Structures are given as C-alpha cells and as structure tokens.
Amino acid sequence: MQRPTPHGSKLKELVSNSKLPSGDILAVETAVQTYDQWIKSMVSLTSTGQQKIKDLVDLLNSYKRHIEVDLIWDSKNDFIYRQKGQIKLDNSIIEEFLPWLIDDAIIAGIESANIVTGPQSAFASSYFTGSLTAGDAKPGLRIRAKDQDFTISKPVFIAASFDKAFSPATTDVQSVALAYIAAECKTNLDKTMFQEATATAHDLKIAAPASRYFLLCEFLDMKPISTAGSDIAEVLILRGKRINSNLRKDFSNADNRVKQRAEYVEFLDKNPVRFDVIQRFVNHITAVFNEVDPDESDVVAKGFF
Numbered sequence: 001m002q003r004p005t006p007h008g009s010k011l012k013e014l015v016s017n018s019k020l021p022s023g024d025i026l027a028v029e030t031a032v033q034t035y036d037q038w039i040k041s042m043v044s045l046t047s048t049g050q051q052k053i054k055d056l057v058d059l060l061n062s063y064k065r066h067i068e069v070d071l072i073w074d075s076k077n078d079f080i081y082r083q084k085g086q087i088k089l090d091n092s093i094i095e096e097f098l099p100w101l102i103d104d105a106i107i108a109g110i111e112s113a114n115i116v117t118g119p120q121s122a123f124a125s126s127y128f129t130g131s132l133t134a135g136d137a138k139p140g141l142r143i144r145a146k147d148q149d150f151t152i153s154k155p156v157f158i159a160a161s162f163d164k165a166f167s168p169a170t171t172d173v174q175s176v177a178l179a180y181i182a183a184e185c186k187t188n189l190d191k192t193m194f195q196e197a198t199a200t201a202h203d204l205k206i207a208a209p210a211s212r213y214f215l216l217c218e219f220l221d222m223k224p225i226s227t228a229g230s231d232i233a234e235v236l237i238l239r240g241k242r243i244n245s246n247l248r249k250d251f252s253n254a255d256n257r258v259k260q261r262a263e264y265v266e267f268l269d270k271n272p273v274r275f276d277v278i279q280r281f282v283n284h285i286t287a288v289f290n291e292v293d294p295d296e297s298d299v300v301a302k303g304f305f
Contacts, residue, residue, distance in 0.1 A: 030071075052103070075254065150181075155178075178207075187217070201230060213232055219237075219239055
C-alpha cells in the first residue's frame with residue numbers, strides 16, 4: 001500500500017529553507033537520515049496483530065524522541081523550536097504514522113477494501129450556484145470539503161445535470177473523498193480546537209451518517225469535556241497532560257532549553273505515545289470496518305431495527 005509522507009516531506013523541505021540557521025543544517029540532514037531509517041524499520045516488521053501495533057508504537061516513540069530532543073530541543077538557535085508548529089515539523093509525525101496501522105497484518109482484509117488512507121480533503125456538503133433565471137446550461141454543482149489529518153475514505157464521483165441523459169454540455173461532475181473514518185491530530189488540544197472539531201464532526205456526520213470522527217491529541221491542554229452531546233466519537237489522549245504554561249514560556253530560548261533539558265527529557269520519558277490508546281483507536285477502526293448494512297427485509301420477524 002502506498003502511504004502518504006506528510007512529515008517526511010516537511011522535514012526534507014526544511015533542509016532547503018532559506019531561513020534555517022546554518023548551525024542547524026547538519027542536524028536536519030541527520031534527522032532526514034533517521035526518518036529514512038524509521039520508515040525502513042516499519043517496512044521490515046514481520047509481526048502481526050497486537051504485537052505489530054506495539055512494535056510500530058515503539059519505533060514511533062524512538063523516532064519522536066530524536067526529533068523532539070536531538071533536533072528541536074538541542075538546537076543552539078531558536079528558529080526550529082519557535083517555528084516547529086508553523087512548518088508542521090513534529091506535529092505531522094502522528095499524521096504520517098496512522099496509515100501504518102491500516103495493514104492486513106493488523107486488520108485482516110483491510111488493504112483489499114478499495115480504500116484510501118491518510119490526509120484527505122473530505123466531503124462536507126454540496127450546493128448549487130445556478131439560479132432560476134440565469135439561463136446556465138449547468139446547475140453549478142459545487143462541493144465543500146474539509147481537510148482531515150487522517151481518513152479512511154473512498155473516492156466518490158457526483159454528477160448533476162438539467163438533462164436526464166447527463167449530456168456533457170449540461171452536466172457538472174465533481175469528485176471528492178467520502179470519509180468513513182476521520183481523525184484530527186493535535187499536538188496540544190485546547191478548548192477552541194475542541195469546539196472547532198465539534199463543528200467539523202457534525203458536518204462529517206451529516207454528509208455520511210455512517211462515519212466516525214475522532215480527535216487524537218498528544219497532550220491535553222484543557223479540562224475534559226464530554227463528547228456525549230457532540231458528533232465526536234471519542235477524544236484519544238496519546239501521551240498525557242501538557243506542561244504548564246508558566247514552565248513553557250522559557251522554552252523558546254536556547255539557553256533556557258540547555259538549563260531545563262534534564263527535566264524536559266524526564267517529562268518525555270514519562271509520557272510516550274501509549275500503546276493501549278493506539279490499540280483502542282485500532283479497535284474503533286476494526287469495528288467500523290466489520291460493520292455490515294442492516295437487512296431491512298426481515299425487521300418485522302426480528303422485532304427490531
């Protein structure tokens with residue numbers, strides 16, 4: 001299966017970034033080599049089931065440690081640390097990792113299901129721009145889509161025409177990904193992000209009632225809010241609670257990072273990406289993948305639907 005490389009692409013773009021300090025070039029080039037080895041290590045895994053998930057998570061944590069500490073934290077300049085969110089350096093690692101869970105060795109039969117995995121612009125709604133008196137030959141079909149960090153989706157092709165024969169001259173044709181599972185990946189989830197995700201989940205659920213929308217965050221930066229009143233299937237906290245802001249405020253300075261390195265590394269070591277949470281996400285995917293359309297022909301005999 002061809003897997004997307006959103007993180008790898010951003011990392012390799014950083015090498016040629018004109019704003020990258022010369023003192024960081026070697027560290028970025030080393031990170032690219034480490035990235036290539038991470039991918040090779042995942043490709044070479046022969047384990048299956050839960051063991052493969054565990055092996056993937058172990059490799060993920062090892063790679064993240066290199067990026068978070070060796071590349072970002074240990075930089076003698078402040079550019080990479082201050083711009084890491086803008087250039088999607090560390091927050092794209094989970095985004096690239098998730099498609100590796102879509103594997104026949106983990107979920108039997110999923111690779112042959114004619115699906116697309118990874119970041120997608122997913123269908124949210126459709127509308128028409130034409131009017132009664134405009135005299136347009138086509139109805140003006142438009143698609144509104146929403147970028148998702150991770151999806152399990154299928155391509156859908158939509159045609160609309162004033163002509164029941166759908167002649168090309170009178171027909172609008174659009175294609176878009178229909179996401180049955182979507183996940184937004186956040187490094188630090190705060191209340192504003194949660195509210196935005198609630199709106200996105202609702203749009204997705206209206207567009208495809210069978211869909212499931214998940215929020216995956218590494219660190220929680222808010223008080224937990226129940227998802228019961230929303231269309232978010234679940235919020236998954238991969239690592240733990242975010243470092244308090246009174247401590248974080250000094251991290252953008254290289255000298256302060258040197259002084260606080262031991263405490264920061266200890267924090268990371270205590271909060272790796274958790275296997276059990278990744279396993280839970282895989283369980284959700286498996287449950288959706290194994291769903292079957294209900295048989296409506298015998299509901300009276302069964303007594304429920």
